[in-house]
Amino acid sequence: MPKLLEWNGWKFFFYSREGMPLEPPHVHARKDRSEAKFWLTPVVRVATDRRIDPRTLKMLLAVVEAHRDEFEGRWHEFFS
Incomplete structure (x- = not known):
């Protein structure tokens, strides 16, 4: 389970x-x-969530959007 980032816990x-x-x-x-x-891909969006309030989910989505290229690059690097 490759860890990509830790942010606010x-x-x-x-x-x-x-x-x-x-x-x-x-x-x-x-x-x-x-x-x-x-x-x-093709755009960052929530697939599923469990026990997350809407405000926090919106912040998490923003974090993923900010790191999208890095996350996708690591994904392809790992699975290639």
């Missing part, structure tokens, strides 16, 4: 063995018992 990562066939590029964000999944 949230860990951004992707699973090294997630789905066959492999899903499109995405990242997860987790803190305590809360977690969200964000698609990176």
Whole structure:
């Protein structure tokens, strides 16, 4: 589970063995018992979320958008 970023206690990562066939590029964000999944392409958007209030989800989305190119690059590097 490669960790990509830690921000305000949230860990951004992707699973090294997630789905066959492999899903499109995405990242997860987790803190305590809360977690969200964000698609990176074609635009950053929320795939799922659990136990996250709308304000926090909006902030997490902004973090993913700010780091999208880095996250997608790491995804392709890892899975190639």
